[in-house]
Amino acid sequence: MKTEQIWTIFLALAISSPTLCENNQQIAHSILDDVAQPSPRLDDPLAGSGTKLQITIDESWELDDVRKVSDTLYETANYIYSHLRNGPEFQIVVGHDNNLGPISRYRSNDEDFDRVLLSNTPLEYRPQIMYQFSHEFCHVISDFNRIRSTESKNEWFHEALCELASIFVLHSTDEPELKSYIDDYLEESREILSDIHDFGSWLLSNEDELRAQVDGRLDRKSNAVIAYRLHPLFARHPGLWNTLWHLPKSNSKIAIYIAEWKQAIDEQDLHLLHKVEVRLLGEKEQL
Numbered sequence: 001m002k003t004e005q006i007w008t009i010f011l012a013l014a015i016s017s018p019t020l021c022e023n024n025q026q027i028a029h030s031i032l033d034d035v036a037q038p039s040p041r042l043d044d045p046l047a048g049s050g051t052k053l054q055i056t057i058d059e060s061w062e063l064d065d066v067r068k069v070s071d072t073l074y075e076t077a078n079y080i081y082s083h084l085r086n087g088p089e090f091q092i093v094v095g096h097d098n099n100l101g102p103i104s105r106y107r108s109n110d111e112d113f114d115r116v117l118l119s120n121t122p123l124e125y126r127p128q129i130m131y132q133f134s135h136e137f138c139h140v141i142s143d144f145n146r147i148r149s150t151e152s153k154n155e156w157f158h159e160a161l162c163e164l165a166s167i168f169v170l171h172s173t174d175e176p177e178l179k180s181y182i183d184d185y186l187e188e189s190r191e192i193l194s195d196i197h198d199f200g201s202w203l204l205s206n207e208d209e210l211r212a213q214v215d216g217r218l219d220r221k222s223n224a225v226i227a228y229r230l231h232p233l234f235a236r237h238p239g240l241w242n243t244l245w246h247l248p249k250s251n252s253k254i255a256i257y258i259a260e261w262k263q264a265i266d267e268q269d270l271h272l273l274h275k276v277e278v279r280l281l282g283e284k285e286q287l
């Protein structure tokens, strides 16, 4: 990508649209303040191996050497991306903003990439980068520009799936400290889940409250309960990540929503999504 094109894109970003995820504030300041000149990492090991995943770090990171962070971002995404069929194309520009991140931003009409902001501290803190970026990468592979979670009554469910992405990624590594990083952070949710004997009833009895959240993301404790409920299923059947691209843009309640989702996915994933349905709404364990 030529420099002129990049500047054109980021000038367009300055008048870009609403935001998604942990922080609902609009980005009021000029994007040019925190986005200088991005430097695409075309030399990344994944870039030359047929993948269409491109992750670019911009200069808001203020790092002398971006390689370490860039490698962590690619590694994080690849724990999920490697399960997506046919190498789908994603271009993600990742900035750093302590106040606004972590967040994924909706595209404006002429943008052909997704923009994510992280807020990990310190800048090279690998567990937090992985935790935050896997969540935001999940929004990207959920086609978040189309489903508009922040305008949806089902934002709580989208947030639960993306919290699941973080759990999935950190548990996919062979580093015990990464698993305990997220498990400790979400310990309260794991305890709540362990006390639930009929998950379907628990979910349905809480659904109205979850839907009523001004922002579904605000009940992060419940979102993580749902995420941990689904984690064993996604760990056993990681092909389930292929279904996220087809999440319906719908305000239907969860039982109908999942039925709509099943209609939208590839037929080969139907049996897997049925397992999700049972695990969320049924009583029986089914992996």
Ligand SMILES: [Zn+2]
Residues within 6 Å of the ligand: 020, 021, 022, 135, 139, 159, 162, 217
């Ligand atoms: Zn989110």
